[in-house]
Amino acid sequence: MSNIGVQVIIAMIAGTLAGIALGEDAAAFAPLGSIFIHLIKMLVIPLVAVAIISGAAGLGNSHAAGRVGLTTLGFFGLTSAVAVALALAMGEIFQPGIGIDFTAIDAMYEGNLAEKGQLPTFWATITGMIPTNVFTSLHDGNILQILVFCLFFGIALSKVESSRAKPLIDGINTVVDAFVWMINVVMKVAPIGVFGLMADAVGTFGFAALSTVMNLFMVYVATILIYGFLFYPAMIKTLTRIPVGKFVSSMKKPxxxxxxxxxxxxxxxxxxxxxxxxLGIRNSTASFVLPLGATINMSGNAIYYGLVAVFFAQAFQVDLGLGAYVAIILTSTLGAVGQAGVPGPSFLVVAVLLAAGIPIEGLPLLFALDRIFDMIRTALNITGDAVCAAIVDELAGEEPIEDEQPAEARS
Known part of the structure; x- marks a missing residue:
């Protein structure tokens, strides 16, 4: 997989060119992308389940386990709030929604958008995280329910007598290694799948659709770059011993x-x-933090929600007061916890707009381009996961974790 990052980028460029050249005929390449995504999805749910059990079992006996959990959750919440605050600031500075004419999109308006944007109540969210049948949760791919059960089960294993639990934990770790090997094999065909995905997306929608929202897109990319290449590296520099250059270089592949x-x-x-x-992060830390982050750490999404809120407020000439800004930050930060880490149109932005009293009539214009926005924000999300894992590993490194070899020396 040493060259997978370069191969994927080349495939993206080639797919984009094919989509531009062939237009809608590029949809003929769509099955290549579908096969690749299906192969990934086939392995992801069971991998997440066993990885979380392994990570929770590894951390369970550590005196730092409580601090690790609180640090992880605190990091995700804080960075998401900072991300949406940065997005609001960038939106106010560059004002991407000024002068936008939405009169041409009335026919696109879906009257049921408001229903899709309704957030569940606090207790409904908490209750919905607890599975009544974990096998049903695995079948349905309910990530939050899988997360809760596997964390509980992993911690329980760490409390069982070591001599009895060790064979099972070793077996689970072996399964994790097997799944990682399978994923690595699937990733060898990633460039082919990426080519199909990009050719289909560009051929179907084209970049012309971006013209109406080009200002929003440019501010969005700039905000993502600031957060990903200034804020996160600053955290790595300040809170870990990993060289910033090494971190940035290593993250190119994911x-x-x-x-x-x-x-x-x-x-x-x-x-x-x-x-x-x-990066030399211990397996127990990575297995705990990264699956959790892939489920609930959505800083990239928070930036998107904040910018879209400002964009439409400016387009519809809605004056946002302090209360509206607070509503946007809270809704974006808390609502992202329930976002599954899979691609697709995000209707949480509807809830953000409704919370701030901003009209939602223009949203259909963005749904056709959601894939492009989603690709960019996902890259930031997984970068944040890695930053959190590095920081948590620094914290957990103060406490030896039973049955685990020391992490590779960081250079």
Missing amino acids: QAVALSTASSMATLPVTMDVCEKE
Whole structure:
């Protein structure tokens, strides 16, 4: 997989050119992308389940386990809030929605958007995280329910007598290794799948659709770059011993996969592989933090929600007060927890707009381009997961974890 990042980027460029040249006929390449995504999805759910059990079992006996869990959750919440605050600031500075005419999109308006944007109540969210049948959760791919059960089960294993639990934990770790090997094999065909995905997306929608929202797109990309190449590296520099250059270079591979698949979950095996083998992060930490992050860490999404809110507020000439900004930050940060790490149109942005009293009539214009936005924000999401794993590993490194070899020396 040493050259997978370069191969994926080349495939993206080739697919884009094919989509531009062939137009809608490029849809003939769509099955190549579908096969690749299906192969990834086939392995991701069971990998996430066993990886979380392995990570929770490894951390369970550590005195730092409580701090690790709180640090992880605190990091995800704080960075998401900072991300949406940055997005609001960038939106106010560059004002991408000024002068936009939405009169031509009335026919696109879907009257049921408001229903899709309704967030569940607090207790409904908590109750929905607890599975009544874990096998049903695995069958349905309910990531949050799988997460809760596997964390609980992994911690329980760590509390069982070591001599009895060790064979099972060793077996689970072996299964994790087997799944990672399978993912690595599937990733060998990633460039072919990426070519099909890009050719189909560009051929179907084209870049002409971006013209109306080009200002939003440019501010969005700029905000993502600031967060990913200034804020996150600053955290690595300040809170870990990993050289910033090494971190940025190592993350190119998972970022390329995230761009191509638009899925944090599909990128998870590659992120884990890079964090452990190239950044020296311990397996127990990576197995705990990264699956959790792929489920609930959505800083890239938070930036998108904040910018879209400002964009439409400016387009419809809605004055946002302090209360509206607070509503946008809270809704974006808390709502992202329930976002599954898979590609697809995001209707949480509807809830963000409704919370701030912003009209939602213009949203259909963005749904056709959601794949492009999703690809970019997913790359930032998985970068944040890796940053959190590095910081948590620094914290957990103060406490020896039973039955685990020390991490590779960081250079």
